[in-house]
Amino acid sequence: MKENNYTKTRQHKKRQIMKKTIAIFIGFQLLCGTLAPMMMFAEGKAATTAATTTPTTTAADISSKMPTAASLNLEVSSAILMEASTGKLLVDINADVALPPASMTKMMAEYIVTEQVKQGKLKWDTVVTTSENASKAIGSRIFLAQGDQHTVEELFIAMAVGSANDATIALAEHVAGSEQEFVKMMNDTAKKMGMKSAYFINSTGLSRADMPEKYRPAEDRETVMSARDVAILAQHIVKDHPDFGKFTTIQSYKFRERDKAPIINYNWMLESNKNIQSFKKYAYEGLDGLKTGHTIAAGMCFAGTAERNGMRLISVVMGAKTEAKRFIETKKVLDYGFNNFEVKQAVASKSVVQGAETAKLKKGKSKKVAAVTESAVSFVVPKGANVDNVTFTTKLDDTLIAPIKKGQKVGEITYTYKNDQNEQKETVNLVAAEDVEKAGWLRLFFRAIGDFFADLFSGIKNLF
Template sequence: MGKPSSHKRKRHFVKKSVASVMLLNMLMLSALPAMALAEGTTATTTTTNTASTTTASKVPSVSSLQLQVKSAVLIEPTTGQVLLSVNADQPLPPASMTKMMTEYLIADMVKKGKFKWDDVVTVGDNASKTIGSRIFLDANDQHTVEELYIAMAVGSANDATVALAEYAAGSEQEFVKLMNETAKKFGMKTAHFINSTGLDRADMPEKYRPSAEGETVMSAMDAAILGKHIVQDHPDFSKYTAIQSYKFRERDKNPIINWNWMLEANKDIPNFKAYAYPGLDGLKTGHTNNAGNCFTGTAERDGMRLISVVMGTKSEAQRFTETRKVLDYGFNNFEIKQAVAGKSKVEGLDSVEVKKGVKTSVGVVTDAPVSFMVPKGSDAKGVTFKTQLEPADKLVAPIKQGTKVGTITYTYKVDGIEKPQTKTVNLITSDEVEKGSWLRLFFRAIKEMFGDLFDGIKNLF
């Protein structure tokens, strides 16, 4: 057979070339969605680790304490963990524990420079007519902010408290607005204040009673939350709350005695040594006929601080004996253990994808350590975690080191405590990623396109 003519060979080559181009175009078009997705938005990614389900050692039941209270709570402030709870969310009259909010706000105003501790306060009519626990201020008496603050914190002086509230806000009711606003900001769910002192409405000077109905109420949990803010936002609180006695005026025959019998320093005072508690340096007592006897206490041992609240005990002494039970329960049974170190890698999540960068991915670590309250002498075993990543389209170079890419929530359950402990920290990039040049990104796109193309061809067969 002879060779085909040059015309036939040329026509056959053209047909073959056209077919090849058409096939290539079809395959390229089929790869375009994948290429577009590589630069588009992806859904938020959630990963859960459930490999470990072991719970920690069991702690004694709260009922074993046989607390004689209307309500009580015990928290560790740095983790926020509730270690003990008895009717803790029930709103009750807090009596002079109300003054913790006044103390917080006055100290905060000094801290922020609104006025100074040595500023002089002129006592007004409202303060001079305020009854109950007091230092017998007269209208136009003058004392420094610090002198009145000590009288309030140590002796629970109602008249000194009102004088400070009026000095800080112009009137007691304007100050009360700040108290209620701050309670909401702190997440205190039941707290409602009608005055700066905790006195019942009927015991306030009639002229200065609020027009709105109601009384001051605050749950044990809200008191603990307030105590938490005091010790964390004003770590020098004990400079005042731990004062055992204070002579307010030179002419006074007797000094003000701190109503808090549990102060550690009282271990050498004959009348109080039976109540003195190691490490205790605050916070505030309270008593009215309606409230009974209340106490928000805080103590620190071996680097761990606890905050306790008892409300509605039948006597002054009982509020301290019940507080001892509550604090002992915490210190004897719990300790803080670090479960995850800061800047830790996450199992199963070494890196996340980065778009338009010199690198296509970046390492991920936690931004802070995670600690839990654990049964004393045990390890923080049985911790599980859940990750939540940001949408992928937000991770576009350039990206700085430490950029947030999501969150991780750790959960730890102690047998004997109703609610599991949870702590959420951020996931951040461990390195920086510079933006890639247009040439690098172009060739990367070509590479990805042909990778998808040949994967598509391979899958046809």
């Protein structure tokens, strides 16, 4: 039986060699006549996917356990702390419980409006006419009358700084035609962002009963967001619109010349408030946003963000008992983050990765293209820890065809950082470090012939 199998194997290999020999013979015959048909050989051999894991020297890292409300002495319904660049959570206290967010809802309205401006669909100097719905808004407002006209920028400042419900509704209706159509945009955007529990019934965060009856949604539901949802939304704001501070740091704003008093920013924690007598005890170094919120159902809420030494943190507290308490509790959360953690770069941008220095390429002047990381990779680590124990896996694209442009994606690399309490992963693209032009057909032809011979000799060698 073994002998029969051996005989069959030898016969199969002989047939393979014969087929390759005939193909090469035909190729040489065509070379003597016309070479154009030989472009069928130009693909060459298929590239393969490269993968490697390279653990480095492991060193002891400072461990960090997720704190509790008791350990931070927090008096809130829920709280969260996120590092903005990585999304790493440092505090998680009932962070997935859906709660009324009050005016933190307006962060979604702010995001959509700024996206509209960014995309050229809206201009800051566009004039908006106040509708009946906007004029009937209660709560925080700038007392817009039906028919009043103001620019998008003026209304945006009133919304971001003074939490004005009427200004928010006016903007929502201008963008989408009606507030309820704008609410659809809000809910769709929330899903795209990965917000799991968020549901909006209006643009302001007011309870359904506080909306003008004529403009209430048919469904008897309320706006809810979890602290995690709010943090995700805040992360998108600071990353997608890094100039957010242009509005959120405005301390006061006179909306109309006739107004006796300006709008005062509800955010007492702005760093710029350190010189204002009534706010200086709340002013927080590096804090430049984002949004307060308050209704009877929600209690006192605040989504804050601050940056120190290159690390930006996002905090959310919900259900604080008093206006001052929401800022006092926020300080505890932010202090925990800044006092115990730092962001460390594990890999620099445009780094060459061991084992994935090149990606295979078809039809190029070169059979390979040099690969580097597209961006830097950083991790949030306990202060004093190192990132020497980072491991990685790579995956190169096996379908690359010349021409290739510098910066074009050629694969991916996933870095993993572990300490004794958590694991973080970060995936970045591997990109071409150079341009690679497409090879001429003659070069491709002879490359194909060479590959055939290489396969032929390899087949003969394997027979013995």
